[in-house]
Amino acid sequence: MDRSTTHGMPIPDLKSSCTYRRPTPPPPPPRPFSSGPATRELTIRTRFSFARPPTPSAAGRHLPSFPPLLPRTPPPFLRRPFSPRVPIPNHARSRDPGAQSLMAQQQTSPEEVVLGQETGSARVITLNRPRQLNGISDRVVYLIAQFLEKWEKDDNAKLVIFKGAGRAFSAGGDLKMFYEGKSDDSCLEVVYRMYWLCYHIHTYKKTTVALVNGLVMGGGAAMVAPLKFAVVTEKTIFATPEASVGLHTDCSFSYIHSRLPGYLGEYLALTGARLNAKEMISAGLATHFVSSEKLEELEKRLLNLDSGDESAVRAVIEEFSTDVQPDEDSVLNKLSTINKCFSAETVEDIIKAFESEASIDGNQWVAPVLKGLRKSSPTALKITLRSIREGRKQSLPECLMKEFRLTMNILRSVVNGDVYEGIRALSIDKDNAPKWNPATLEEVKNEDIDRVFQPFSPAHELQVPSDDSNRWSGKYENTVYAKTSQ
Structure with a gap:
């Protein structure tokens, strides 16, 4: 992935995502993705249920009260209305039902940043910004939420598939948009919408499948890890490298990473280390390995299945999947070292x-990882570690509310402007030489970290639904943030 342009956090794309037009003629038919199980509680699928080592004593310590941070007034977001339904062009038609289904009942223009298709009882969400590696913008988040709400309420919709156009599922957010909006809080809306969306992806009521054939990082990975079925290929690469840009591991990953085997979550979050498809499956971040050349045929079979029954969906996927194990030199074969080091308290x-x-002989893999760890923002590293440690004892809603506060406070430079310095170094000037403030871990003050974690006033917290009766309430439009932006 080109980390100079996209990264692991949802970011508003007020210019490029709202005006982007794909070239004509229309692109080839998109391939679908997935989402969560048919009945979903406030927990991730069982593959995250690993035995945990004892939690360090610092986790979950009481935080002093702190005045809520009131939002500054951002300008109204630019947003296009939903694109009208468009007919399937003649050249895209085929006598093959599977091929026809890829374009059937298209719900959005092929120029849109997210495509939604309805085929029988199957629904498909396609992230459609291939030139930006399907970077997550405000409109991407908005459209995905619209489709998911509509289809969850539709009795005819039984299976939801997620996928990405081009060579990536999603490389995360477009950091340049954060940088350009740093002076006016213009990222406020997309941050709120993304965390609200994360809750609904984790708890979605229909069976979901992700078809991941390429990069999947940060906020993009947050749309894959919680799903009931996550299909990966030999081209899949996973990472959560937010600390290297001055942010924190966000979009529900304090919940996900804290439930991985041992202290693998701390390792992935602090180092930004990448995992391949085999490692994702072994870690519990994906469910099935399918060769990329078979992915399109698998998609057709799922679209023609006309069922959301989990056992039926699993049976189809297993026809195409292959059992895999991590390579001999995989980091997952070094968990004893990782657990020994990353279980430390600070x-x-x-x-x-x-x-x-x-x-130690045989540990040549440590040096490059250590080098990357030292290059990250000291403040971001401390925030990230504390967030994951607290996540071990927190529910999904608690993790999302906490991460929302962290992201808002970091973007508002409550403690420092490391996130903007990181974006400058990686995406703007591309000198890869960020000047962190403070520059060392020893200089980071505990009281500054406490400030970033302070709860907001109830009205300014992320409005997570309390039960299924108000499941789709708490939308951005109904919050105090929307009122202050008008």
Whole structure:
């Protein structure tokens, strides 16, 4: 992935995502994706239920009260209305029912940043910004939420598939849009909408499948990991590298990472290390491995299945899937070292423990990981570690509400402007030499970290639904944030 243009956080795309037009003639028919199980509670699928090592004593400590941060007034977001339904062009038609189904009942213009199709009882969401590696913008989040709400309420919709156009599922958010909106809070809306969307992806009521053939990072990975079925290929690469840009591991990953085997979650979040498809399956971040050359045929079979029954969907996927194990040199075969180092209570202690491992024969893999760890924002590393440690004891809604506060406070430079310095270094000037403030872990003050974690006033918190009766309430339009932006 070109981390200079996209990264692991949903970001408003007020210019490019709202005016982007795909070239004509229309692109080839998109391939579908998936979402969660038919009946969903406030938990991720069972593949995240691993035995946990004891949690360090610092986790979940009481935080002092702190005045809520009231939002500054952002300008109204530019947004196009839903595109009208368009006919299927003649050249896209085929006598093959599977081929026809890929374009059947298209619900949005092929120029739109998210495509929604309805085929029998199957529904397909296609992230459609291939030139931006399907970076997540305000409109991307808005459209996905619209489709998911509509289809969850539709008794004829039984299966929802997620996929990405081009060579990526999604490389995360477009960081340049955060940078351009840093002075006027213009990212406020997309941040709220993304966390609200994350809750509904985790708890979706229909059977869901993700077809992941390429990069899947940050906010994009948050649309894959919670789903009932996550199909990956030999081209899939996963990462959550937000700390390297001065942010924190967001979009529900304090919940997801804290439930991975051992202290693998801390390792992935702090180092930004990448996993391949085999490693994703072994870690519990994906369910099935399918060769990329078979993915299109699998999609056709799912579209023609006309069922959302989980056992039926699983049976179809398993016809195409292959059992895989991590390679011999995989980081998942080094969990004993990871657990030993990343179970330490502080980032400083983690780095010291990791440094001692670097000198041991056979641990050549440690040095480059350690180098990347040292290059990340000291403040972001401390926020990230504390967030994941607290996530071990928190429910999904609690994790999302906490992460929403963290993201809002970081983007508002409550403590420092590291996130904008990180974006500048990686995406704007591309000098890869961010000047963090403070520059060292020892200089980061505990009281500053406490400030970032302070709860907001109830009206300014993320409005997570309390039960299924008000499941789709709490939308951005009904919040105090929307009122202050008018």
